[in-house]
Every structure is written in structure tokens, then in C-alpha cells.
Amino acid sequence: MMLPLTLFLTFAALSPLAFGGGNTILPEMQREVVGVHHWLSTSDFVALYALAQAAPGPNMLVATLIGWRVDGLAGALAATFGLCLPSSLLTFVIAGLWWRFREAGWRRWIQAALVPVTVGLVGAGAAVIAAGTALGPLTAVLTALVALLTLASRVNPLWFLAASALAGVLGLA
Amino acid sequence: MAAPPEEPAGVSCADLFFGFLGIGLSGFGGVMPWARRMVVEERRWLDAASFNDLLALCQFLPGPNVINLSVALGGRFAGWRGALAAFAGLMLAPMAIVIGLGALYTNYGDLALVQHLFRGLAAGASGLIVATAAKIAWPLRREKSALAIAALVWLAAAIFRAPLIAVLVAGTGLGLLAGWRAR
Known part of the structure; x- marks a missing residue:
């Protein structure tokens, strides 16, 4: 089978399983990419994942990088759209219905039940990520400082990120 | 749509x-x-x-x-x-x-x-x-039961690293229950 098509189908099969943002499918993605198709070694896979985390954009860009490494631009597009298309179609249909029934009692009941779960999960994601980047006291302080400044001011947070990168270069992190 | x-x-x-x-x-x-x-x-x-x-x-x-x-x-x-x-x-x-x-x-x-x-x-x-x-x-911030559920979800996901599907189902179930009782 054509390589881009295989990439598309591999990632499309993962898409509907990506509950809660996508980090849940990482083990399965690694199994497919490293174990089943032998496209990458495990260490390559981890390196590409770290790189995708450092880049701007949704963290599932790891699919783009894997596709690119396997088959250039066509591979990058195939893997990215494979990962996004099934879940996006589902969201498009359900979000439309969701909006149409926004005044219905059952819809509000479910909505009120979903919101605390979101709050908890976003908080958990923040805790897990912050724990991962706190490599020492200085990086932890940097994280706390940026969090407080972002909450307390209306300055564009890109400035805080630029300052953080500079602090890293200066050896403070 | x-x-x-x-x-x-x-x-x-x-x-x-x-x-x-x-x-x-x-x-x-x-x-x-x-x-x-x-x-x-x-x-x-x-x-x-x-x-x-x-x-x-x-x-x-x-x-x-x-x-x-x-x-x-x-x-x-x-x-x-x-x-x-x-x-x-x-x-x-x-x-x-x-x-x-x-x-x-x-x-x-x-x-x-x-x-x-x-x-x-x-x-x-x-x-x-x-x-x-x-x-x-x-x-x-003023909704006690919602905050309690959010805290439980946070604990399950961040500290205990429970499987996401389980957290979603249990958290939503608790929320539905709380909403039903509050009617």
C-alpha cells in the first residue's frame, strides 16, 4: 500500500480513541509506529515527541513530525489529517446538535456534569506538565512567576515566554 | 449542520x-x-x-x-x-x-x-x-459539589494517574448524580 495512505489509516484508527486531548493514545501510537510498522526506533519516537511539545500548536503535532520523518511532506499531511479527521467530524456533528439543544433540560444537566470534569482534567494536565518541566528550584520558580504574572497582568504572555527562554540561555534555568 | x-x-x-x-x-x-x-x-x-x-x-x-x-x-x-x-x-x-x-x-x-x-x-x-x-x-468557585468533583478528578488524573476513560466516566457520573439531587 502507498506509504501516505498507510500513515493516514494508522493515525485515523487512533483518532477516535484520543479521549481527553490525545496523550492517552501515545502508548498505542508508539506501539504502531515503532513495533508494528518499524518506522522509527523508540528513542527517535521520544525525541520527536519532546520536540513537538516544545513547538507552538496542539501537542498532537508529534503525528506531523512522525509523518514527515517517514515520508516527507506527503507523510506529514497524511499523518496529521489522519489523526484529526475522524475526531473533527464527530465534533462537528455533535457540537452542532449540542448547540441546537442548548435550552433543553437534559442538555444543561449533562453540561453541568461535564464542566467540573474539564476543570479537574485541565488542572491535572497543568500539574503533570509543570512537574515535568520543574528540573530544579529555579525552573519551578520560573513556572510559578509566569503563572502569577499571567493571572495578575494583561501583558501578552509571549513576553513572559521570551523572558523565560532568555533566563534559560543565561543559565538561570 | x-x-x-x-x-x-x-x-x-x-x-x-x-x-x-x-x-x-x-x-x-x-x-x-x-x-x-x-x-x-x-x-x-x-x-x-x-x-x-x-x-x-x-x-x-x-x-x-x-x-x-x-x-x-x-x-x-x-x-x-x-x-x-x-x-x-x-x-x-x-x-x-x-x-x-x-x-x-x-x-x-x-x-x-x-x-x-x-x-x-x-x-x-x-x-x-x-x-x-x-x-x-x-x-x-461558589459551587461546592462541582468543586469537590473537580478536586476528585484532579486527584485521580494527576496523582493516581487513573486511566482517562475511567476518570471521564466516573467524574461525569458523579456530576450527573449531583445535578439530579440538586433539582
């Missing part, structure tokens, strides 16, 4: 494309902080509570939250064309950048300077995500 009649007028496909292009370009360390900032604080397409509502749905459905958010918001404002415009805006720049970074990293990733830069950047990005989590929790 037919557009509902009461939707906020005047958000075009171009608005959606460029709005989400800005998010994609600035979203170092995760896109959600920038998505909330653009949608709620800058362009005021949704208020804080509606944003949380939509985010909750996008979180519940499979797929990256922010991609789901772009599709749902684009679809609400401008049908399937809007969904496509928002999605393309969100993904275009990050895909180009990540491929460029991949090429750069292959050549220069071993330099100490580059590694220090990324460590600082990652720590700062974490701060941004923590602040977003606080902002998203803020509308719940």
Missing part, C-alpha cells in the same frame, strides 16, 4: 482563519491558554461560562481539545466552511514550524545553548498552563 438562528452574527470564515492562525502561531507549550485568550478576552466571541461549556464538550469528545474547539466554534459561526477555516488557521503555522524545528533539531539539538533555551521556555510555558487552569476553575 444547519446554523441555529440565534448565533452571534458577524464572525466570518476569514475572522475564524486569522483568529485561529494567531493561536497556532503563539501557542508555545500548549494552545489552550492562547485559545481562551483570543476567544474570550480579545475577540469576545464567547463569555467565560460559554467557553467552559464548549471546552467541556470538546474535552469529552475524542481528539485534541483545541482542534475540536476550532471545529466546533467554526461550525457554530459559519457552518462547515467555518469549521474548515478555523481548523486550517489553527494547524497551518504549527505544522510548518514543527517541521522546521525537526530539521533544525536534527542538526543543532546537541548544543548546550539550545537545550538551556528549551528548558527555560518549557518552564515558562508551564506557568502559562497553570494560569489557564486557574482561570478555567474560577467560574466554579
Whole structure:
């Protein structure tokens, strides 16, 4: 089978399983990419994942990088759209219905039940990520400082990120 | 999906494309902080509570939250064309950048300077995500049962690393129960 098509189908099969943002499918993605198709070694896979985390954009860009490494631009597009298309179609249909029934009692009941779960999960994601980047006291302080400044001011947070990168270069992190 | 009649007028496909292009370009360390900032604080397409509502749905459905958010918001404002415009805006720049970074990293990733830069950047990005989590929790501050469920979900996911499906099902179940009893 054509390589881009295989990439598309591999990632499309993962898409509907990506509950809660996508980090849940990482083990399965690694199994497919490293174990089943032998496209990458495990260490390559981890390196590409770290790189995708450092880049701007949704963290599932790891699919783009894997596709690119396997088959250039066509591979990058195939893997990215494979990962996004099934879940996006589902969201498009359900979000439309969701909006149409926004005044219905059952819809509000479910909505009120979903919101605390979101709050908890976003908080958990923040805790897990912050724990991962706190490599020492200085990086932890940097994280706390940026969090407080972002909450307390209306300055564009890109400035805080630029300052953080500079602090890293200066050896403070 | 037919557009509902009461939707906020005047958000075009171009608005959606460029709005989400800005998010994609600035979203170092995760896109959600920038998505909330653009949608709620800058362009005021949704208020804080509606944003949380939509985010909750996008979180519940499979797929990256922010991609789901772009599709749902684009679809609400401008049908399937809007969904496509928002999605393309969100993904275009990050895909180009990540491929460029991949090429750069292959050549220069071993330099100490580059590694220090990324460590600082990652720590700062974490701060941004923590602040977003606080902002998203803020509308719940007076709802005791919702806060309790959020805290349980946080414990299960962050500390005990419970499987996500289990957390989603149990947390939503608790919320449904609390909502049923409060009627």
C-alpha cells in the first residue's frame, strides 16, 4: 500500500480513541509506529515527541513530525489529517446538535456534569506538565512567576515566554 | 449542520482563519491558554461560562481539545466552511514550524545553548498552563459539589494517574448524580 495512505489509516484508527486531548493514545501510537510498522526506533519516537511539545500548536503535532520523518511532506499531511479527521467530524456533528439543544433540560444537566470534569482534567494536565518541566528550584520558580504574572497582568504572555527562554540561555534555568 | 438562528452574527470564515492562525502561531507549550485568550478576552466571541461549556464538550469528545474547539466554534459561526477555516488557521503555522524545528533539531539539538533555551521556555510555558487552569476553575468557585468533583478528578488524573476513560466516566457520573439531587 502507498506509504501516505498507510500513515493516514494508522493515525485515523487512533483518532477516535484520543479521549481527553490525545496523550492517552501515545502508548498505542508508539506501539504502531515503532513495533508494528518499524518506522522509527523508540528513542527517535521520544525525541520527536519532546520536540513537538516544545513547538507552538496542539501537542498532537508529534503525528506531523512522525509523518514527515517517514515520508516527507506527503507523510506529514497524511499523518496529521489522519489523526484529526475522524475526531473533527464527530465534533462537528455533535457540537452542532449540542448547540441546537442548548435550552433543553437534559442538555444543561449533562453540561453541568461535564464542566467540573474539564476543570479537574485541565488542572491535572497543568500539574503533570509543570512537574515535568520543574528540573530544579529555579525552573519551578520560573513556572510559578509566569503563572502569577499571567493571572495578575494583561501583558501578552509571549513576553513572559521570551523572558523565560532568555533566563534559560543565561543559565538561570 | 444547519446554523441555529440565534448565533452571534458577524464572525466570518476569514475572522475564524486569522483568529485561529494567531493561536497556532503563539501557542508555545500548549494552545489552550492562547485559545481562551483570543476567544474570550480579545475577540469576545464567547463569555467565560460559554467557553467552559464548549471546552467541556470538546474535552469529552475524542481528539485534541483545541482542534475540536476550532471545529466546533467554526461550525457554530459559519457552518462547515467555518469549521474548515478555523481548523486550517489553527494547524497551518504549527505544522510548518514543527517541521522546521525537526530539521533544525536534527542538526543543532546537541548544543548546550539550545537545550538551556528549551528548558527555560518549557518552564515558562508551564506557568502559562497553570494560569489557564486557574482561570478555567474560577467560574466554579461558589459551587461546592462541582468543586469537590473537580478536586476528585484532579486527584485521580494527576496523582493516581487513573486511566482517562475511567476518570471521564466516573467524574461525569458523579456530576450527573449531583445535578439530579440538586433539582
